[in-house]
Amino acid sequence: MTLELDRVSRTVSGVPYIDDISLKLERGSLNVLLGATLAGKTSLMRLMAGLDAPTSGRVLVDGRDVTGQPVKKRSVAMVYQQFINYPSLSVYENIASPLRVQRLPKAEIAARVSEAARLLKLEPYLERTPLALSGGQQQRTAIARALVKRADLVLLDEPLANLDYKLREELREELPRIFASTGAVFVYATTEPTEALLLGGSTACLMEGRLTQFGPTAQVYRRPGDLATARVFSDPPLNALRANKSGHTVLLDGGAVLPASGVLADAPDGAYTIGVRAHHLEVEDVASAERRSDTGAGGGRLIRLAATVAVTEVTGSESFLHMDMGEQRLTALVPGVRRLEPGAAVEVLIDPDHILLFGADGRRAGRALDAAA
Amino acid sequence: MSTPANRSSRGSTVVMAVYLIFLLLPIYWLVNMSLKTNFEINSGVTLWPQALTFEHYIKIFTDSSWYSGYVNSLTYVVLNTVISITLALPAAYAFSRYRFVGEKHLFFWLLSNRMAPPAVFALPFFNLYSAIGLFDTPWAVALAHCLFNVPLAVWILEGFMSGVPREIDETAAIDGYSFPRFFVRIFMPLIASGIGVAAFFCFMFSWVELLLARTLTATNAKPIAVTMTRTVSAAGMDWGLLAAAGVLTIIPGALVIWFVRNYIAKGFALGRV
Numbered sequence: 001m002t003l004e005l006d007r008v009s010r011t012v013s014g015v016p017y018i019d020d021i022s023l024k025l026e027r028g029s030l031n032v033l034l035g036a037t038l039a040g041k042t043s044l045m046r047l048m049a050g051l052d053a054p055t056s057g058r059v060l061v062d063g064r065d066v067t068g069q070p071v072k073k074r075s076v077a078m079v080y081q082q083f084i085n086y087p088s089l090s091v092y093e094n095i096a097s098p099l100r101v102q103r104l105p106k107a108e109i110a111a112r113v114s115e116a117a118r119l120l121k122l123e124p125y126l127e128r129t130p131l132a133l134s135g136g137q138q139q140r141t142a143i144a145r146a147l148v149k150r151a152d153l154v155l156l157d158e159p160l161a162n163l164d165y166k167l168r169e170e171l172r173e174e175l176p177r178i179f180a181s182t183g184a185v186f187v188y189a190t191t192e193p194t195e196a197l198l199l200g201g202s203t204a205c206l207m208e209g210r211l212t213q214f215g216p217t218a219q220v221y222r223r224p225g226d227l228a229t230a231r232v233f234s235d236p237p238l239n240a241l242r243a244n245k246s247g248h249t250v251l252l253d254g255g256a257v258l259p260a261s262g263v264l265a266d267a268p269d270g271a272y273t274i275g276v277r278a279h280h281l282e283v284e285d286v287a288s289a290e291r292r293s294d295t296g297a298g299g300g301r302l303i304r305l306a307a308t309v310a311v312t313e314v315t316g317s318e319s320f321l322h323m324d325m326g327e328q329r330l331t332a333l334v335p336g337v338r339r340l341e342p343g344a345a346v347e348v349l350i351d352p353d354h355i356l357l358f359g360a361d362g363r364r365a366g367r368a369l370d371a372a373a
Numbered sequence: 374m375s376t377p378a379n380r381s382s383r384g385s386t387v388v389m390a391v392y393l394i395f396l397l398l399p400i401y402w403l404v405n406m407s408l409k410t411n412f413e414i415n416s417g418v419t420l421w422p423q424a425l426t427f428e429h430y431i432k433i434f435t436d437s438s439w440y441s442g443y444v445n446s447l448t449y450v451v452l453n454t455v456i457s458i459t460l461a462l463p464a465a466y467a468f469s470r471y472r473f474v475g476e477k478h479l480f481f482w483l484l485s486n487r488m489a490p491p492a493v494f495a496l497p498f499f500n501l502y503s504a505i506g507l508f509d510t511p512w513a514v515a516l517a518h519c520l521f522n523v524p525l526a527v528w529i530l531e532g533f534m535s536g537v538p539r540e541i542d543e544t545a546a547i548d549g550y551s552f553p554r555f556f557v558r559i560f561m562p563l564i565a566s567g568i569g570v571a572a573f574f575c576f577m578f579s580w581v582e583l584l585l586a587r588t589l590t591a592t593n594a595k596p597i598a599v600t601m602t603r604t605v606s607a608a609g610m611d612w613g614l615l616a617a618a619g620v621l622t623i624i625p626g627a628l629v630i631w632f633v634r635n636y637i638a639k640g641f642a643l644g645r646v
Contacts, residue, residue, distance in 0.1 A: 049547065051543055051546070051547075070546070071543070071546045071547055072546050072547070072548075072549045072550065072551070076547055077547065078543075078544070078547050080540050080544075082538065082540060084538060084540040084541055084544050086541065086544075086545075086559050086563075087563060088559070088562035088563055089559075097548050097550075098547075098548040098549055101548055101549040101550055101554075102549060142544075145544075145548070149548070
């Protein structure tokens with residue numbers, strides 16, 4: 001089936017939860033809803049499922065309007081972030097429950113449950129009750145219940161958020177594969193950009209109840225349409241520098257002046273926001289930078305900005321450097337262990353090709369170049 | 374060995390023992406009396422029956438004017454408990470799951486019903502039930518007690534129901550359960566202890582309530598507590614018989630408490646623990 005949201009909004013006591021979203025999800029597709037908490041991911045899923053009715057707009061399944069249809073008449077399966085199972089039933093009965101309601105023959109139920117249990121490695125626990133299981137096993141039970149139903153629309157609302165990290169990685173890899181074979185429209189909500197990238201498919205970025213962009217995941221990531229999308233789809237947070245272009249120079253808010261190169265060269269004069277992802281920043285402490293310029297290495301192509309180190313965080317094989325540049329805060333993600341003293345003077349290197357340039361209206365400038373790239 | 378820890382634990386044992394004796398003494402005395410002859414009761418203090426007799430119990434179980442009191446009491450108490458829980462379950466679900474205008478006021482008003490003394494309601498109930506022919510039936514008392522027990526059961530059950538995540542209701546709807554099937558198959562087992570506690574409180578309040586029970590019955594549905602208060606005969610008080618009746622009155626309550634003992638604390642907190 002295809003699921004289509006047509007200008008859907010939902011307002012709860014004056015507060016807009018979902019603001020005019022139109023979206024078309026194709027049969028057999030994997031779709032990621034990406035957004036911070038309170039961005040409207042769960043609200044949107046509840047509209048898709050039919051648990052809530054939109055204040056305005058229509059929900060279409062295969063072109064048929066199902067807006068007012070109650071959830072139990074729809075072919076939907078949903079997994080919540082909290083582990084939701086029926087505590088009074090055994091794991092087997094939990095998984096079998098949607099099939100029992102459909103009054104399927106016993107043999108068929110047994111076959112489907114054991115297949116789901118095998119896929120989700122629940123076979124040893126079928127006789128237990130959900131509360132006697134670990135969190136990961138409880139969530140797998142919920143996922144198995146969503147799987148056996150063979151619903152046309154499968155909604156997973158941050159299903160892995162409460163699981164430990166090894167299990168997340170394992171399940172994140174398997175889930176799309178398990179559900180892909182069912183031909184369902186698969187919707188996966190997450191707050192983590194990394195998770196969206198690993199899942200692939202298409203991504204819809206949500207911010208404050210609005211859909212900022214929907215498209216193939218990699219494309220949304222590399223070429224965000226606007227500043228909001230880039231911010232949502234960026235972890236660690238996007239470095240956003242306010243700047244003013246006039247002629248061949250760009251004046252940053254902090255007072256630094258750059259040559260207008262790369263994407264900046266073609267943009268008309270005016271106010272911009274320069275966005276750079278943390279892993280695209282390179283950091284050199286001033287001493288070694290001087291040495292290198294002596295030898296003439298390092299292309300003049302790179303933009304160099306002076307900053308001071310505020311905090312260094314080392315996470316095993318990578319380091320986060322938080323730096324101040326005037327009023328603005330920059331975060332760089334660099335490989336290896338880099339410990340720099342707070343207050344140390346550094347140079348931040350930016351490749352102009354990595355700059356995401358956003359106009360005053362938040363739209364990304366220089367989109368014409370995308371075609372060439 | 375007499376370590377300080379040992380000594381202090383022995384101290385608390387003594388305190389507990391004294392307290393328990395203090396609590397249980399009246400009950401022991403009741404049992405003690407029920408097993409004595411009236412002559413022994415009247416002739417002085419004896420700590421245990423010198424001439425053990427079961428005549429009082431035998432009289433209660435053979436004399437219909439006595440045992441029918443128990444039957445009547447149990448009838449209206451059970452009726453009341455069943456009615457109260459049956460009405461309170463959907464009401465509590467509505468309070469727990471839906472938001473509607475005046476919900477909070479209605480909820481509070483329910484509980485405030487318990488604040489009025491029962492005597493206030495005795496007269497209207499008497500007049501009403503006499504008019505419609507319910508007077509002196511177990512139904513009269515059972516329905517009258519609903520006035521106090523339905524609100525209480527709603528409060529207790531609402532607390533337990535609010536402890537069940539709403540997502541379970543939704544998951545059941547997504548799975549395709551109809552509401553009645555979901556309610557009975559999935560939801561009620563989750564609040565089973567709440568239902569038990571609510572039933573216990575209904576049972577208990579109905580079992581010990583005397584004023585309405587006495588006002589609304591005459592002879593056919595006379596409850597045991599009323600029978601006990603009307604046993605002063607020309608020959609004076611039949612102490613032993615009264616004591617035996619008292620012992621038998623304690624037993625149903627004690628049995629029910631035994632079954633819900635693990636949940637009572639939560640029930641007193643109206644499920645909000």
